Amino acid sequence: MADTPEMKLHCPLPVRNATVQLAHGGGGRLMQNLIRDIFVRSFSNPLLAQMHDGATWPVSEGTLAFTTDSYVVQPLFFPGGDIGSLAVHGTVNDLAMCGAQPLWLSAGFILEEGLAIETLQRIVDSMAQAARDAGVSIVTGDTKVVDKGKGDGVFINTAGIGVVPPGVMVGPQRVQSGDAILVSGDLGSHGVAVLSMRESLTFAGDIASDSAPLHRVIADLIANGIEMHCLRDLTRGGLASALNEIASAAGMTLSIDERAIPIRAEVQGACEVLGLDPLYVANEGRFVAFVPEAQADHAIAVMRDHAVATEAVRIGEVAGRESSIVVLKTVLGTHRILDLLSGEQLPRIC
Amino acid sequence: MKYVDDFRDRGHAETLAHAIRRIVTRPWTIMEVCGGQTHAIVRFGLDELLPGLVTLVHGPGCPVCVTPVTLIDHAIALASIPRVILCTFGDMLRVPGSQGDLCGVKATGGDVRIVYSPLDALALARMNPDREVVCFAVGFETTAPAYAMAAIQARRLGLTNVSLLVAQVLVPPAIEAILSAPGCRVQGFLAAGHVCTVMGYEEYEDLARRYRVPLVVTGFEPIDVLEGIALLVGQLEDGRAVVENQYTRSVRREGNVAAQAVLREVFEPTLRAWRGIGDIPFSGLRLTAAYADFDAAVRFRDALAQSGSVGGEDPDCRSGLVLQGLIKPPDCSAFATRCTPERPLGAPMVSSEGACAAYYRYRRDARPGVNS
Numbered sequence: 001m002a003d004t005p006e007m008k009l010h011c012p013l014p015v016r017n018a019t020v021q022l023a024h025g026g027g028g029r030l031m032q033n034l035i036r037d038i039f040v041r042s043f044s045n046p047l048l049a050q051m052h053d054g055a056t057w058p059v060s061e062g063t064l065a066f067t068t069d070s071y072v073v074q075p076l077f078f079p080g081g082d083i084g085s086l087a088v089h090g091t092v093n094d095l096a097m098c099g100a101q102p103l104w105l106s107a108g109f110i111l112e113e114g115l116a117i118e119t120l121q122r123i124v125d126s127m128a129q130a131a132r133d134a135g136v137s138i139v140t141g142d143t144k145v146v147d148k149g150k151g152d153g154v155f156i157n158t159a160g161i162g163v164v165p166p167g168v169m170v171g172p173q174r175v176q177s178g179d180a181i182l183v184s185g186d187l188g189s190h191g192v193a194v195l196s197m198r199e200s201l202t203f204a205g206d207i208a209s210d211s212a213p214l215h216r217v218i219a220d221l222i223a224n225g226i227e228m229h230c231l232r233d234l235t236r237g238g239l240a241s242a243l244n245e246i247a248s249a250a251g252m253t254l255s256i257d258e259r260a261i262p263i264r265a266e267v268q269g270a271c272e273v274l275g276l277d278p279l280y281v282a283n284e285g286r287f288v289a290f291v292p293e294a295q296a297d298h299a300i301a302v303m304r305d306h307a308v309a310t311e312a313v314r315i316g317e318v319a320g321r322e323s324s325i326v327v328l329k330t331v332l333g334t335h336r337i338l339d340l341l342s343g344e345q346l347p348r349i350c
Numbered sequence: 351m352k353y354v355d356d357f358r359d360r361g362h363a364e365t366l367a368h369a370i371r372r373i374v375t376r377p378w379t380i381m382e383v384c385g386g387q388t389h390a391i392v393r394f395g396l397d398e399l400l401p402g403l404v405t406l407v408h409g410p411g412c413p414v415c416v417t418p419v420t421l422i423d424h425a426i427a428l429a430s431i432p433r434v435i436l437c438t439f440g441d442m443l444r445v446p447g448s449q450g451d452l453c454g455v456k457a458t459g460g461d462v463r464i465v466y467s468p469l470d471a472l473a474l475a476r477m478n479p480d481r482e483v484v485c486f487a488v489g490f491e492t493t494a495p496a497y498a499m500a501a502i503q504a505r506r507l508g509l510t511n512v513s514l515l516v517a518q519v520l521v522p523p524a525i526e527a528i529l530s531a532p533g534c535r536v537q538g539f540l541a542a543g544h545v546c547t548v549m550g551y552e553e554y555e556d557l558a559r560r561y562r563v564p565l566v567v568t569g570f571e572p573i574d575v576l577e578g579i580a581l582l583v584g585q586l587e588d589g590r591a592v593v594e595n596q597y598t599r600s601v602r603r604e605g606n607v608a609a610q611a612v613l614r615e616v617f618e619p620t621l622r623a624w625r626g627i628g629d630i631p632f633s634g635l636r637l638t639a640a641y642a643d644f645d646a647a648v649r650f651r652d653a654l655a656q657s658g659s660v661g662g663e664d665p666d667c668r669s670g671l672v673l674q675g676l677i678k679p680p681d682c683s684a685f686a687t688r689c690t691p692e693r694p695l696g697a698p699m700v701s702s703e704g705a706c707a708a709y710y711r712y713r714r715d716a717r718p719g720v721n722s
Contacts, residue, residue, distance in 0.1 A: 268354065269354070272354060275702070325714075330393075330394050330395055331358050331360060331394070332358065332360050332363045332394050332395065332396070332399065332572055333360055333364075334394060334395025334396070334398040334399060335395055335398070336392070336393060336394075336395050336712040336713060337711065337712050337713060337714055339710075339711045339712070339714070
């Protein structure tokens, strides 16, 4: 009788839970299983395999770069990426913008009770793949579970450590009058892809997020002797916010030609309908570079050799020290300020 | 991109600017009525292309800006009621009432939702049968038919938990108020293309006749605005005063008759206070008797009576003069000093169509000396 179908129905003994439960964050057996079956298996590397409170490794000489970022994007999956790949790319790119070679990441997960384990597995797989592609290791992590209704599926925090090669110094204080301002590709795809998914906007067509790691193109620029005065990835707030931050920190006036800024027609169209300005929309695989005018063409050529920067162009120059503003030469040849936004244009975009 | 690049073409803009320079012989003051046009002018620097003899002044066509403080206070009071979901356009969130804004209510637990369409409020009402969904109906004739349709649909669906806090306003009475005000210096108007898409422009022909003033129904892209100005300057130089339609790709003389019918079924004109300007007869809309049961002001009469709106305007805010075209934003001593988008004294510094916000955002100090 023990193997009748009725008995099986009344005695389910699932090998794995289908959803995240509070006990998955409780420090007991369920949590150990989750760490072993999901995280360690996917992120597998020798430092993580130490299974200690933290990862340890010997340090070499040089300069370390250290950064952290939290990811709360909604929806969790969007055209061109998901919260997992984003959590790797975002932190890798923050290190890359310091001129660093990204090496090690941590991953902190805040899971909402009831999240499907299958969903978590997809996110972790995507994270592991993104880390492999970027050549970084996820060496330590943490998991917490919050009550149903107190989270939004999953939030991820990643911190990253990288090494800056000797002689490389990148920062707004190095920006000089006359520097050329380059952008690595077309703008606004990430924000519009996420928003069109969230709002079920069918007209947005096949716009996919530009989410991608940028450290290899930065390393190549350094290897080619390009003197990078300042770098900034164009995430929340987009190009306009990044330029304003740099203008303010450097105490310089920046002059930008609107006609030179690459924006895909579909992105422009979606922004027109939604009342957004693509210059303020988030990107996750684009950066702006300030380089000496004499090296601008060389830098653009180097960037265009990389799939993530095939549309790299020059969009303007550092005009001088009159005031810390960004002046935009419009498509009509007139002039206006390109200002910081006062509020949030698009929430939960990264 | 089609329909965008065509209307932002530099060569075309320069040709139009040249045409205006060729015909103008005297100084003219022109008002663009709509805040969308104000933003196009400031964002694209269109005044930089115009001859010095043509002065553009900005009109009252920002519905968020002219919504009176008492109505903002009412919206805040309604959003503070626990069972209420208040639906609004995003622009209204940070407009100051007499004692705070909707953002503040939201932060302290009020259920304020940003909606793109009034019909979204109906979906919310259906999903939340135990809640009261209130739609803050703000806008000109462009948005009124959508709110009217929401009321009609709500009745058809038998939804009793949805209502409208009506702050709808009408453009022609506002133009008339500006024309009849002492000290009016406006000699011609760019009429708002989207309002006329709904309402047509027969009413404007009456204004043109009675006040001997030319009006050109105009679109919102740079080429539209420059074409509208060229037509208007042409009329002024010739001594003509008629209505012309620049925005032919959207506007017909009779307008959208079906939308007008929906509007008239649900709304009727009423006296309305305009923020910073004052009362204008028949310049607002209220629900007709047949739809009075969808009136949030009636349904929540007791709560609103207790809300204690004092309706006070900040004494330093000169937005009433800005909205009537009597001064430009940088002429106000509070502009970009005590009044900024982060800490606004008045609505035009907050709204995406507000003139003060346009000047702050695009013109603060890009070209010193040219910003007024």
